[in-house]
Amino acid sequence: MADFQDVSYSVPVEGEIAQPQVPEEEDDDELSTLDEPVKDTFIRDMKVIGSKFAHIIYPRSNSLLLRDWDLWGPLVLCVILAVFLNGAKDETTGGQGPQFAEVFVVVWVGAGIVTLNAQLLGGKISFFQSVCVLGYCILPLVVAMIICWFLVKIFEQSIVFVVIRIILVAAAYGWSIFGPCLITHLQCMIPITVVTASVAFLGDSQPKGRKALAVFPICLFYFILAWMVVTYS
Template identity: 50%
Template sequence: MAMNEARFDMFDDGISAVDPQHVQGDMTVGPNLRSQASLGEPDFSTLDEPIKDTILRDLRAVGRKFYHVLYPKEKKSLLKEWDLWGPLVLCTFMAMILQGSSDTANSSNDGGPEFAEVFVIVWIGSMVVTLNSKLLGGNISFFQSVCVLGYCLLPTAIALIICRIILIVEQNFILFILRFIIAMIGFVWATYASMAFLGDSQPSGKKALAVYPIFLFYFIISWLVISHTK
């Protein structure tokens, strides 16, 4: 008992010897730590924001990305603030138009494979492009690749709409050539826009190797547009 009491007294003396100013803590965060903690975070809180404002803000962001695809001058918008709304909308839209384009006279064809082809091509193509970029030493993530490749489908989607309008009239060789030219314009435009966004993420001496899978990706999509019939 004497030994235990001695230990307790030593422990008690140690507590009483501590300066109370050292015991008290300050839960406030300094300006440097606060700026580091909020790095990359928005300057405003969206928790109390109305749903309408949130939807409108997202729609404006998607519209700005579509504008940057049509006029690919600013190179970091799709990579810095990536999202999957644009790719989802374009993939669904193109898949709905392309479905049932093979042989509509055959009642057993419900257009299912064509609807799934667009989604499979986009996701598998994005994986191939991202893997190729990583092997070449690039610094782009999978979702950034999907965002860029998906948004840059806009020219091919516009070409698909125009070709669909041309298909309303009776087809001939001249109209086929016209649809071919329109699809090729969409193909070149989409490839150029995607390279404008992805070019800086590739090593300077290996950009030519990074172009090939992107070229092949949009070529397959454009071929689906050209082969689309009523």
């Protein structure tokens, strides 16, 4: 203890002990969501989902769907599709159409299988990002489903009616697959290789030369969904 010196100051301690203020502008958004009304949160989330729908219909940027992925949009689309298809009567056999659970399982398990395949092929995309994009790209088919539903309710069945429905669903299928990439091509001048489907978004995540392998199951997945929609009566 002898080593310690008795330190005493006769002069009072002076100075600033306040820490420099860190600008907290970035945290404001995060903090403010804690005490905001539920309505605001809901509306904000709906706006985000809506902007993603807009990206499917009219793609402007490739990165939004991949960067801020969510599963709300796919869930909403899947539920709408399943509700409309649920229990539709098949007049050929008198049997019932696909059940809610069947459509639901087909959408999610199908998306899962397609994603797994993309991962096995060496795609550099996370599981939920891919499921998100695949789910959002059902949108054209859901729109076609709703239009078909109104057509079935309003008009009587005839051969012209069936042809119109087939054309409508084929267009929606094409939109799900080729639409986004074609428009992206026109706007961003991104060269289309084998590009696929919803694969204006997903195609680039695959190594070169493998795109066709990743695209085939996507086409098959949307084809089954389109088939379900077109056979609805």
